[in-house]
Amino acid sequence: MSEKIKVVICSGTACYVMGASDILLLEEELPAALRDRVEIEGATCLGFCKDPKSGKAPFVSIGGEVMAGATLPKVMARIRELANA
Numbered sequence: 590m591s592e593k594i595k596v597v598i599c600s601g602t603a604c605y606v607m608g609a610s611d612i613l614l615l616e617e618e619l620p621a622a623l624r625d626r627v628e629i630e631g632a633t634c635l636g637f638c639k640d641p642k643s644g645k646a647p648f649v650s651i652g653g654e655v656m657a658g659a660t661l662p663k664v665m666a667r668i669r670e671l672a673n674a
């Protein structure tokens with residue numbers, strides 16, 4: 590059994606207003622086959638929105654990598670990639 594992919598969804602203010610609320614639907618949207626491969630956590634500000642070099646909110650950390658400008662489909666695609674790796 591491989592390790593779970595940890596997904597941390599920032600729901601601090603900057604991320605929330607930029608669409609993190611949609612990404613929080615991830616848990617419901619994940620196909621059953623992926624559900625037990627993923628561990629989802631919410632977080633208050635991860636700090637990336639404070640650094641212009643990080644890119645745009647919302648930020649989601651997936652398996653330790655930060656995704657800027659995250660959307661639900663992008664997060665889902667990345668989880669699929671990691672789950673198949």
Ligand code: FES
Pocket residue numbers: 599600601602603604605633634635636637638639646647648
């Ligand atoms: S509110 Fe998300 S990184 Fe700051």
